[in-house]
Amino acid sequence: MATFKEFRNNVKPNWCPGCGDFSVQAAIQRAAANVGLEPENLAVISGIGCSGRISGYINSYGFHGIHGRSLPIAQGVKMANRDLTVLASGGDGDGFAIGMGHTIHAIRRNIDITYIVMDNQIYGLTKGQTSPRSAAGFKTKSTPQGSIEQAISPMEMALTAGATFVAQSFSTDLKDLTALIEAGINHKGFSLINVFSPCVTYNKVNTYDWFKENLTKLSTVEGYDPNNRELAMQTLMRHNGLVTGLIYQNTERQSYQELVHGYSETPLSQADLQLDQAHFDKLVAEFM
Amino acid sequence: MINQLSWKVGGQQGEGIESTGEIFSIALNRLGYYLYGYRHFSSRIKGGHTNNKIRVSTTEVRSISDDLDILVAFDQETIDLNYKELHSHGVIMADSKFDPKQPADTQAAMYAVPFTEIATQLGTSLMKNMVAIGATSAVLDLDITVFVEVVQEIFGRKGQQVVDKNMEAIKAGFDYMKDQLGAGVETMQLEKADGNKRLFMIGNDAIALGAIAGGCRFMAAYPITPASEIMEYLIKKLPALGGTVIQTEDEIAACTMAIGANYAGVRTITASAGPGLSLKMEAIGLSGITETPLVIVDTQRGGPSTGLPTKQEQSDLMAMIYGTHGEIPKIVLAPSTVEEAFYDTAEAFNLAEEYQCPVIVLSDLQLSLGKQTVEPLDFSKVEIRRGKLVQGEVPATENGAYFKRYEVTADGVSPRVIPGMKNGIHHVTGVEHDETGKPSESAANRIAQMDKRFRKVENIRFNTPVYKNAPHEDADVLIVGFNSTRGAIEEAMLRLQNDGLKVNHAQIRLIHPFPTDEVLPLVRSAKKVVVVENNATGQLANIMKMNVGHAEKIVKHVKYDGNPFLPHEVYTKVKELF
Ligand SMILES: Cc1ncc(C[n+]2csc(CCOP(=O)(O)OP(=O)(O)O)c2C)c(N)n1
Ligand code: SF4
Ligand SMILES: [Mg+2]
Numbered sequence: 123m124a125t126f127k128e129f130r131n132n133v134k135p136n137w138c139p140g141c142g143d144f145s146v147q148a149a150i151q152r153a154a155a156n157v158g159l160e161p162e163n164l165a166v167i168s169g170i171g172c173s174g175r176i177s178g179y180i181n182s183y184g185f186h187g188i189h190g191r192s193l194p195i196a197q198g199v200k201m202a203n204r205d206l207t208v209l210a211s212g213g214d215g216d217g218f219a220i221g222m223g224h225t226i227h228a229i230r231r232n233i234d235i236t237y238i239v240m241d242n243q244i245y246g247l248t249k250g251q252t253s254p255r256s257a258a259g260f261k262t263k264s265t266p267q268g269s270i271e272q273a274i275s276p277m278e279m280a281l282t283a284g285a286t287f288v289a290q291s292f293s294t295d296l297k298d299l300t301a302l303i304e305a306g307i308n309h310k311g312f313s314l315i316n317v318f319s320p321c322v323t324y325n326k327v328n329t330y331d332w333f334k335e336n337l338t339k340l341s342t343v344e345g346y347d348p349n350n351r352e353l354a355m356q357t358l359m360r361h362n363g364l365v366t367g368l369i370y371q372n373t374e375r376q377s378y379q380e381l382v383h384g385y386s387e388t389p390l391s392q393a394d395l396q397l398d399q400a401h402f403d404k405l406v407a408e409f410m
Numbered sequence: 411m412i413n414q415l416s417w418k419v420g421g422q423q424g425e426g427i428e429s430t431g432e433i434f435s436i437a438l439n440r441l442g443y444y445l446y447g448y449r450h451f452s453s454r455i456k457g458g459h460t461n462n463k464i465r466v467s468t469t470e471v472r473s474i475s476d477d478l479d480i481l482v483a484f485d486q487e488t489i490d491l492n493y494k495e496l497h498s499h500g501v502i503m504a505d506s507k508f509d510p511k512q513p514a515d516t517q518a519a520m521y522a523v524p525f526t527e528i529a530t531q532l533g534t535s536l537m538k539n540m541v542a543i544g545a546t547s548a549v550l551d552l553d554i555t556v557f558v559e560v561v562q563e564i565f566g567r568k569g570q571q572v573v574d575k576n577m578e579a580i581k582a583g584f585d586y587m588k589d590q591l592g593a594g595v596e597t598m599q600l601e602k603a604d605g606n607k608r609l610f611m612i613g614n615d616a617i618a619l620g621a622i623a624g625g626c627r628f629m630a631a632y633p634i635t636p637a638s639e640i641m642e643y644l645i646k647k648l649p650a651l652g653g654t655v656i657q658t659e660d661e662i663a664a665c666t667m668a669i670g671a672n673y674a675g676v677r678t679i680t681a682s683a684g685p686g687l688s689l690k691m692e693a694i695g696l697s698g699i700t701e702t703p704l705v706i707v708d709t710q711r712g713g714p715s716t717g718l719p720t721k722q723e724q725s726d727l728m729a730m731i732y733g734t735h736g737e738i739p740k741i742v743l744a745p746s747t748v749e750e751a752f753y754d755t756a757e758a759f760n761l762a763e764e765y766q767c768p769v770i771v772l773s774d775l776q777l778s779l780g781k782q783t784v785e786p787l788d789f790s791k792v793e794i795r796r797g798k799l800v801q802g803e804v805p806a807t808e809n810g811a812y813f814k815r816y817e818v819t820a821d822g823v824s825p826r827v828i829p830g831m832k833n834g835i836h837h838v839t840g841v842e843h844d845e846t847g848k849p850s851e852s853a854a855n856r857i858a859q860m861d862k863r864f865r866k867v868e869n870i871r872f873n874t875p876v877y878k879n880a881p882h883e884d885a886d887v888l889i890v891g892f893n894s895t896r897g898a899i900e901e902a903m904l905r906l907q908n909d910g911l912k913v914n915h916a917q918i919r920l921i922h923p924f925p926t927d928e929v930l931p932l933v934r935s936a937k938k939v940v941v942v943e944n945n946a947t948g949q950l951a952n953i954m955k956m957n958v959g960h961a962e963k964i965v966k967h968v969k970y971d972g973n974p975f976l977p978h979e980v981y982t983k984v985k986e987l988f
Contacts, residue, residue, distance in 0.1 A: 170840075198673070
């Protein structure tokens, strides 16, 4: 069984010192080892952004695609090989701006992959413009007067879209984050984990200290029950979305793979591509 | 006796015009006739004029005919819009219900036939289409028992009573018209067909079937005219092979999902028309730089934007060759018949894996939706070749280094592994990268990787890059086309040859990389080159000028009114030059 060190490669991340994404990388490596994966059985698919580089920093199969499209690529990979563990990942702009359509539909489709968003409330790679996660009033290079748009609430959005696994974490809580990623991987269906991952270079508002001050751990909320969707929604609203932990999980709904009619039990990538003549003749006969 | 007939049925959309044509043609196909059906329809579900023009012949046909023998009209609009196509011995059979008026300037005979009235007497006016089939059969002197089997298949699930009623309606139409024949209606007796069994299908059926035969097991797509039939067919047939189709949220998702599945080792297709292809462009570039196999079908329709969504056009050519930012190797195929659509789609999966690049199978509305008789498909011609996909175990690399997925090789193609393979770990990125896939901005590496990627497609092996019918060493004219214009060109060629002209014909099947070596000699040996295409700017003609030169000989013959070329339009253009 591989240790977390075997999920490290020799590539030095080009992230700024102190960037929250380092801890997300470490958490993924630990979680992968903890659930008993071998590097070749993990595929990390990422979008474009500082965060999107993560697939290049993990010793596993990795695919760094195009901006906002990590989810459809990841779903394609999983459909092709149901035995692989597939992680999609990227930034808040990647997942909640340009890729928002895919995020909502990946949630409803419920293919068994885990999506980790590194949410820094800003566009890092393009050097500091507003993101759909930036709070109203937030001043950036593209909103010099302060953002006048409402920030998206991804966790509430996920619940309304029919998510079966919704979690949120903070990059410095390495232990909690690792455990949530493990739970996400083990969940049968689509799991969304939004991680507050501070951008130390361009976001001077939502800093490590700011999160420490404003986040509430769900484990400290009395009577919290992650199987109760209504309670999850209420709690999110009460805390303005600033909670960490497992927010909601539905273990009853079957994943897409389990519901697809006729879908191969073994990885489709191993299917014999040669059709037999009798099968072909049967198909052709329908056109006579 | 006639050996060819052109029959058209028209009315309002949603009135069953389509199924009338369908029943008529399936039955005749089974008798061994060659059929070619083209549907005129609008972008709405109910209402609006629609017609189905069907050509019946004892020899192969691949084009709509210039004129018309029989017009079955369920409303006056059908007569007014179509009577000009009727030749002087033509016949209009119009539903007496709408009190049809015969246009003054036609020599065609008109008969008001009580289609609706007879159908209503038998139970429901819905069967007026059946009455019309019966009446047509009388004019053609066809034995109506040929319809028994088809009616049974189509209405069988609604119960025996419905089947019987529909047959009764056909018979009533037949009897009514037979009576009229005595009163002077000329019959058009069709020569007997050879009775051979052939397929009857649309191009999209052939594309979908070709995909299955070619090992495709997954599709990601978003519905659009005229491509949807491909996904609708595959979702019915792939589950039996363990595969499936996902209808995605948009074409960007469809294309990137297809890339993900291909990357992970499953032959995957996506199909769309112009608007969807526009959305897929960034992803096509990703497939190019990551060297991920990808098969995309583009069923061209009238553009730009929503354009003429239900009409014929061939205006995506340049976009399919060049339409992504940056430069990537790419293969664009353009089958010109339904048979070729089958073989080329199957082959596209081999090319995509052998050259590790996007392969676009270009079709057009006429080819995708025109329903025609097809000679039996030879499954033994379909091969599965997976190029440099590593089979079996991957040898361990030194010190666990990343696998050289982008190794610079002589032919430019690198060994390919898929996720799950031990010792195959490497990185994939749309960022320029080194041999192991790690991002690299080094100038030397950039050149090495760009050159390697383009080297792959320098010597494409594709069985028939150009369909040629070139009997003359020194031709008066070379006619060139791609996709569905083939039928009209072939017919025009026959007529031009009868007039004593020396005509060669080339239908380009490998659009990109352009088969210059094959086309240049044909251009050289012709006095004039007429390039026939359904677009306004003459895109293929321009591509020819770019690749083979001889601009002085090249004459554009374009049509962009939404309708397919008719043989006489090609004929007339060439005649004007001589
Ligand atoms: C289609 C497209 N549009 C724009 C860009 C430029 N771009 C790259 S990353 C990015 C946003 C990055 O923000 P986020 O997704 O939050 O990631 P972060 O860098 O903050 O981790 C943008 C706009 C692009 N690469 N592709
Ligand atoms: S710019 Fe921000 S998000 Fe990007 S690497 Fe630096 S700290 Fe991280
Ligand atoms: Mg961001």
